Amino acid sequence: MDNKKYLKLNDIEAYKIAFHLSNYVWDIVIKWKHFEIDTLGKQFVRSVDSVSANIAEGFGRYGKKDKIKFFRYANGSVLESLDWNEKSKKRKTLAIEQYNYIYNELQKLPKSIN
Numbered sequence: 001m002d003n004k005k006y007l008k009l010n011d012i013e014a015y016k017i018a019f020h021l022s023n024y025v026w027d028i029v030i031k032w033k034h035f036e037i038d039t040l041g042k043q044f045v046r047s048v049d050s051v052s053a054n055i056a057e058g059f060g061r062y063g064k065k066d067k068i069k070f071f072r073y074a075n076g077s078v079l080e081s082l083d084w085n086e087k088s089k090k091r092k093t094l095a096i097e098q099y100n101y102i103y104n105e106l107q108k109l110p111k112s113i114n
Contacts, residue, residue, distance in 0.1 A: 009059050014112035018052035018074070021105045025081075028098055036093050044084035050077035051109065071113050078109045 009015055025048045029041035051074050058070030085106065089099040 009056055012055065012059060014074075014109055015052055015055045015059070017105055017108055017112060018048075018055060021102065022048045022052055024105075025102065028094065032093055036091075040084065040087060040091065040093060044081070044088060047077050047080040047084055050074070051081065055113065074113050075110055078106055078113070082106050 022045070026045055029037060029045050032041050054070045054074035054077060058067045058074065061067045061070060082103070085094070085099060085102045088094040089096070094102070
């Protein structure tokens with residue numbers, strides 16, 4: 001009997017953090033006013049969603065260079081998400097506790113992705 005344990009996407013810490021964070025941001029943005037959603041919220045959600053999506057896509061690739069490419073995309077999306085988080089704070093669409101939580105979770109990701 002083969003007792004090998006294969007690594008699954010949900011075993012990846014960076015993926016779990018990014019997936020949870022994307023749903024956290026969604027739950028906040030969906031309650032904003034139309035103008036805020038249309039101008040800031042959609043791009044914020046897309047950038048945060050892109051982190052876990054690129055980790056998942058990289059995980060599913062077989063070649064090392066291909067995997068690394070998608071993990072780099074994920075890191076780029078982390079930086080973009082940090083920018084949207086800052087704008088959301090400045091434009092007063094996030095409570096300071098929400099901003100801090102998002103910021104702290106995003107700060108964990110580059111090391112975890114690498």
